Amino acid sequence: MTSESMLVISAHAGDFVWRAGGAIATAVQRGERATVVCLSFGERGESAKAWREGQSLDEIKALRRGEAEAAAAVLGADVRFLDAGDYPLVESPDLVDSLVRVYRDTSPTVVLTHTLADPYNGDHPAAARMAMSARILAQAIGYDAPGDPLGAPPVFSFEPHQPEMSGFHPDVLLDITAGFDTKREAMHCLAAQPHMWAYYEDLAARRGVQLRRNAGPNLGLPHDTKAEAFARHYPQVTDRLS
Amino acid sequence: MTSESMLVISAHAGDFVWRAGGAIATAVQRGERATVVCLSFGERGESAKAWREGQSLDEIKALRRGEAEAAAAVLGADVRFLDAGDYPLVESPDLVDSLVRVYRDTSPTVVLTHTLADPYNGDHPAAARMAMSARILAQAIGYDAPGDPLGAPPVFSFEPHQPEMSGFHPDVLLDITAGFDTKREAMHCLAAQPHMWAYYEDLAARRGVQLRRNAGPNLGLPHDTKAEAFARHYPQVTDRLS
Amino acid sequence: MTSESMLVISAHAGDFVWRAGGAIATAVQRGERATVVCLSFGERGESAKAWREGQSLDEIKALRRGEAEAAAAVLGADVRFLDAGDYPLVESPDLVDSLVRVYRDTSPTVVLTHTLADPYNGDHPAAARMAMSARILAQAIGYDAPGDPLGAPPVFSFEPHQPEMSGFHPDVLLDITAGFDTKREAMHCLAAQPHMWAYYEDLAARRGVQLRRNAGPNLGLPHDTKAEAFARHYPQVTDRLS
């Protein structure tokens, strides 16, 4: 068990699986802690099938919650639901304060969230803005919330659905080969969206091809390397260039 | 001794000291090889003092060569001079071919060069363009030059004199504290420019303050941390986010 | 009569005339429906002359409403006033909800609004942000508002007063020659701003010259071609490149 701690802040219940499931799985495999915060269940904006089937709002929220809990369990992550509502996910000081408390409580050493732009989904940037704001507030000793002031964990945006339209620049290609079977299993917990399973399996292969291209042939990476892409919000701090 | 190999491609004889001396010194301290290529001596554009003193072109080239050799020796790097002329440094297929041969010969695992834009000095982007082009050519098995095809070493731009005017985005803050005394000693080999010594010592402190801010207070970095800033040309490939 | 439906979301009462009058007129000429939503009357920020004359707030709102109704009638568009106040136009969930209901009611196949940046007028980006947000919400079956979920109509920003300062990139040059006489007549309904008539007539000629330059000489477009410029928010979907 290391002291590494990953915090994933996600607008809806499924986002963390599709977009960061490999990052979570491989971190947990290394013995790190992972905590997922779902600001909403995606009950209005990302549950079209259930609405078409005539389910009620409460039924849909329970359904999405159950799927997310199952997927998080597969990935080995703790999951918390803030039930703040979606479509729209409305930013508020109270909701940001809730996130500050999660930061103080989990002391993350790495943070994952959405991109700050997404012309297809206003909840995603709202979640990212709140994740960024709360991280800064949690750093201040003068901010009135339990726990020690946060350090400066790096923040990464995971990949949006239409990356070029959302200003997503893949600064990091993360090798998730070791965790991909786990990610696949977690994706299958999201039973209502089987068309997404193949889509994100293809994406992992595509990013894997790019990872191998950027790593160079000398590293001996396998042909079926899987990857997820991430964008950094702050400069990397390191003592060696690689 | 590791198999790590750093290649620094620099337009003029002094650039590698001011802009990447810390990166070189810390790599050498870890037992890595470092090779510096000076495309020119900076004999016309970066030797104003010697021209004002009335020295000849050949004298100036010898002077700058001697300084660069001394500084490289302090840093522990091999240095090669292509004597391609400066102000302007003219791009040519032959010069790019020379760089391909250096790539094939040194098999770098990391490459440092100038930024692709610099409105104050046309030689810097010319060097960077040639460094980038030659790296791609060296990767091709069909390119006719001795040695094995190159892998895909990451490329970093070191910091230009006026970073915001040159489109320089500091993607990486490199801790050079361990190598800073060596960098200072190497800077002092460039005897004609004592005003630059203080300038780059201040810059290292300034980037060090930013490094500590981005690393967070929990890491226990010392107050006199020194840093150099770099910009990536390709996505980072890694198996963990940090 | 086609099923095509244009929705124009405008911060103030006059914007749709100056900036999109040609687009509206030519759409209506083709038998399409056009609906204009004025979030405010521009009563505080765009009615300087009336304030200098000492008119009251209510008088000014009535004045601007009358002008807008007359101009919309000339263009052949339906016009709705949300009377949300201007300078500042304050974003709110309720106002966005009102726009969602307009989307659901009018089922637009094309949407026009302001740019997302305008350093000269904060109401313009506020209107654009709400127009974009409401469009996304209206697409969700789970959003509680009458009518069917919206499709994915393309969104265009019309031209701001100082385009280069507002990040306006003219992705589309629209030929409005056929509707320009109508636009001119509609502009003349805005009686308080005669200096704007000439300004926008000149702009239409200028964009027309650019349209002809981009179309090429072979198309036989007349010398007095008039155009309006627009910027796309989403990729064009098509089955042929042209």
Add this chain to the structure above:
Amino acid sequence: MTSESMLVISAHAGDFVWRAGGAIATAVQRGERATVVCLSFGERGESAKAWREGQSLDEIKALRRGEAEAAAAVLGADVRFLDAGDYPLVESPDLVDSLVRVYRDTSPTVVLTHTLADPYNGDHPAAARMAMSARILAQAIGYDAPGDPLGAPPVFSFEPHQPEMSGFHPDVLLDITAGFDTKREAMHCLAAQPHMWAYYEDLAARRGVQLRRNAGPNLGLPHDTKAEAFARHYPQVTDRLS
């Protein structure tokens, strides 16, 4: 038979198939002419397998030419080879002049080429720069080459291998479903790269999903819609917004 004419300017022998095969196939299906210009055969930079097998330069050029001719025949396009050499593809006034003559000869109404940036392949931007330059020169009545001055055909960049790293913004999503079987058959003519077949089939599906998302559900597009993405170099000229 229409007067529409598509010109595809490609650095290497295979690029037009992977990146624009669907655009070509669907244009030809509509009765339009299509001409492909291969500036080189990709003999050094894109033929690693043949080099590893020990083939000679001339053998490799013949091999790549044969493949490209077969693929062009499948697509229904005329193909021309300028044999200018690759890795590096060196820009020159003579080569640009050759392209001017192709423009004057084929009178294209639409032009496809590479992106102006590609940090993985210097030949691609070189080809794009020459394609852009030659188009401008061909427009001038005073340029000394046979044929009539060119009009102003729109120019599109096809999708590079790593779009976000190459500044590629997908302005247009082109529905290539009707031509995708033909594209697949053309890809299979490039026998040495079977791993690319699946890669580009996946990409067509991925862009197809995005096309459907941008088109909206109302259009009734099939689930297996295939698409290619393109970036515009000039504003679209049109008389209706859609």
Add this chain to the structure above:
Amino acid sequence: MTSESMLVISAHAGDFVWRAGGAIATAVQRGERATVVCLSFGERGESAKAWREGQSLDEIKALRRGEAEAAAAVLGADVRFLDAGDYPLVESPDLVDSLVRVYRDTSPTVVLTHTLADPYNGDHPAAARMAMSARILAQAIGYDAPGDPLGAPPVFSFEPHQPEMSGFHPDVLLDITAGFDTKREAMHCLAAQPHMWAYYEDLAARRGVQLRRNAGPNLGLPHDTKAEAFARHYPQVTDRLS
């Protein structure tokens, strides 16, 4: 005494000293008025030392107020405190209205504020957005606040702590040599942050070197020229290019 009037809108109590102290000092030296508005005291986010010493919120606010008053007195500026709270500084129509009234009251001919982006401090962009919004509102005759409508004073962002990460482009290098002793004295009023004194003294020297480089050697500027960097929000209006 001239009619020139500088307005500095700052999120926290110390910002105006570190980032614009030289601009203020030199303006006052020329006989211009300067007014500083501190939206908050920086009591939570910028007073870590006092919190660690166990001081109360009220004590800290009083401490920071005292320091800011002393520094403003040294610089020769009037200072006003809006006490709106920090970390987070919450944007609101009322707070913007307060700023409108300051604009109407002080009739600034130049405005200084933060950058619109700062990933290290959310209060800074919040202050800048409100400063920009209020300036626009103050220009409208229809906005209900005492005083005459504002003209169009130019707005400048002062330099953030990590300029490249905050999208800061130094459009103007301001020579503050004549006022630097005063700035130093004002900085020393901020007794809790002695490490910042050296940091901003170094920065002034660094920007001074760049100023001399951009001014050219012919102007005879002294070697110890000090400068502050600023970014423009609007085009410069002038009757001569220099």
Add this chain to the structure above:
Amino acid sequence: MTSESMLVISAHAGDFVWRAGGAIATAVQRGERATVVCLSFGERGESAKAWREGQSLDEIKALRRGEAEAAAAVLGADVRFLDAGDYPLVESPDLVDSLVRVYRDTSPTVVLTHTLADPYNGDHPAAARMAMSARILAQAIGYDAPGDPLGAPPVFSFEPHQPEMSGFHPDVLLDITAGFDTKREAMHCLAAQPHMWAYYEDLAARRGVQLRRNAGPNLGLPHDTKAEAFARHYPQVTDRLS
């Protein structure tokens, strides 16, 4: 007579009139020197009418030279022709060297040239690149050309034909009202392009409206203010913000 000296580097014979005629006229009115360098006559790319009339290359060059000389005389500028050919204007070390000698000879205190991007005309960026390169070379004491090393005169791009497509950001709005009658007279020397007279007269009015908007109503600028827009290449150096 002041020591101020304006240098205008223009690709073709007419550019300086349309794009910078007001800047030149007002500088000359103030007693400053102005020198125009025409790299070519625009004989191939900007003389369509003469080609259609069947004139020979030499006739066209003489025609364009005569027009440019007449216009320069009206503006009060010295004009030099390098006759380097156009369409394409080919960059070369020799041509850059010629410009270095002009810099050394004229000692400009301000430099005007084209934008670095222009997708409609490759000669314009080529001219700008050479103007920028030569300025840097002329600054080096070690560069072998007669005269003293150049200082660091500011460089401005004048406005291209399609500003938003050429990355033109109007950093400066220059009041040319006092020189506009002279500019009009100079434009009329370019007899073959009467449609351009009105186009640039409209543009001057449009930029004038924007100038007045940015200057504010308090300055009492007349309604028929004329302006030209310029983009800066380097930070402004000043001792007061305005």
